Amino acid sequence: MNLQSGEYYWPSTFRDAPSYQSLKENLTCDVLIVGGGSSAAQCAYYLAGTPLKVVVVEKGKIGSGSTSTNTALIQYSGEKMFTDLIKTFGEDYISRHLQLLKESINEIEKASKTVDIDTEFSRRDTLYFASSKHDIARLKKEFEFLKQNQSKLDFLEKHDIEAKYPFSRDAAIYSYNDAEMNPFKFTHALFDYAAKKRTQIYEHTEMKGCHYDQQHKNMVISTNHGYSIYARHVIFAAGYEGLDIKQEKKTSFVSTYTVTTNPIKDLSSWYNRTLIWETARPYFYMRTTADNRIIIGGLDENTTKSGDRDSKLVDKRAQLIDELNRRFPDIQAEPEYYLAAFYGGTSDGLPIIGVYDEYPSSYFLFAFGDNGTVYSQLLAKLITQDILEGNNPDIALYLNDRPLLKK
Numbered sequence: 001m002n003l004q005s006g007e008y009y010w011p012s013t014f015r016d017a018p019s020y021q022s023l024k025e026n027l028t029c030d031v032l033i034v035g036g037g038s039s040a041a042q043c044a045y046y047l048a049g050t051p052l053k054v055v056v057v058e059k060g061k062i063g064s065g066s067t068s069t070n071t072a073l074i075q076y077s078g079e080k081m082f083t084d085l086i087k088t089f090g091e092d093y094i095s096r097h098l099q100l101l102k103e104s105i106n107e108i109e110k111a112s113k114t115v116d117i118d119t120e121f122s123r124r125d126t127l128y129f130a131s132s133k134h135d136i137a138r139l140k141k142e143f144e145f146l147k148q149n150q151s152k153l154d155f156l157e158k159h160d161i162e163a164k165y166p167f168s169r170d171a172a173i174y175s176y177n178d179a180e181m182n183p184f185k186f187t188h189a190l191f192d193y194a195a196k197k198r199t200q201i202y203e204h205t206e207m208k209g210c211h212y213d214q215q216h217k218n219m220v221i222s223t224n225h226g227y228s229i230y231a232r233h234v235i236f237a238a239g240y241e242g243l244d245i246k247q248e249k250k251t252s253f254v255s256t257y258t259v260t261t262n263p264i265k266d267l268s269s270w271y272n273r274t275l276i277w278e279t280a281r282p283y284f285y286m287r288t289t290a291d292n293r294i295i296i297g298g299l300d301e302n303t304t305k306s307g308d309r310d311s312k313l314v315d316k317r318a319q320l321i322d323e324l325n326r327r328f329p330d331i332q333a334e335p336e337y338y339l340a341a342f343y344g345g346t347s348d349g350l351p352i353i354g355v356y357d358e359y360p361s362s363y364f365l366f367a368f369g370d371n372g373t374v375y376s377q378l379l380a381k382l383i384t385q386d387i388l389e390g391n392n393p394d395i396a397l398y399l400n401d402r403p404l405l406k407k
Helices: 036-048 081-089 089-114 134-149 160-162 182-194 239-244 308-310 313-328 373-390 393-397
Strands: 005-006 025-036 054-057 122-128 153-157 171-179 200-202 207-213 218-223 228-236 251-263 275-280 284-288 296-299 333-344 353-354 362-366
Touching: 005 308, 025 036, 025 218, 036 054, 036 182, 036 373, 054 182, 054 228, 081 089, 081 134, 089 171, 089 182, 089 373, 089 393, 122 362, 134 153, 134 171, 153 160, 160 171, 182 200, 228 373, 239 362, 251 313, 284 313, 296 313, 308 313, 308 333, 313 333, 353 373, 362 373
Parallel strands: 025 054, 025 228, 054 200, 122 275, 228 362
Antiparallel strands: 005 333, 122 171, 153 171, 207 218, 218 228, 251 296, 251 333, 275 284, 284 296, 353 362
């Protein structure tokens, strides 16, 4: 799958990232993690230091897939409003989902403080504004649901926004204690942590096939160098490329675009350096980085052809800079890095833990959605708890067949 193209910012921030050898022998393990991005790293983090023997295989280099294009706005709110999710799943279901997302942000912060590599994690507030007057009522309803569920947030009117920002909108939710970080460093930090606790990590080791050995109750994974891995459990945490192994009908793709600017000397007009996004679809979002750059993204297109996606990159780059200038006319920014990428979502708005009959003792981690890093942390914890302890009740909320779905 041709996931992305362009100039990537995150790898430039960590040029001396750890590297790992390729697999050169047959192995037996308790858990095999297939993938080398943030989802796989989050699984490895939770399994590190347990009695289980854990192996990770990545077909390229760690963090070289969608992790390199992840904009890492760490939020509990997503593209589909919670009040819309309630229509599909029910209020109790979504209230629990919201609670788990908040816990996952805390887990990301805890992990960032535990590892040795600086992940550039920083708590940030979020401004989520109404793109038109038509969206104000929906935004107010969303605010009321979040408030009822002990979320710390304010509802801003037009004069409140104008008092804080150099632009105007009719209304916004201002939420506290979201976050931002460097997803490339985060991924390497978690793998480094796991490696120091005897997790075996192999780069340039591609899965070429798999089957279940009924006699020995093992999944058998064959690799590109002719070696095999015999695993009691397998976690397929390969991001979008997991769909090359197992198709999941609830998933779909669009094309999305991102610009990372040059470092900005003065960001004083940007109130609290909040994360900023909007109710419009397709939407536009912004955040800052540890070295005072601005990441601007969005303006998605409904195309799944890489050629069509990439042909729009130059125009999208200009549009994204224009969007920034309209909101912050005092900030003079140039696009230093820019890229086009596929972006995956789900038809019902929740991430997926795939458990399929044809892959016994295996889990597929499909943390698709605009706050995928938070989804990944949530699903990684549920999957690893299920392996370690069994019968985790919350895992049912995210299974591919969604047994608690209201019909």
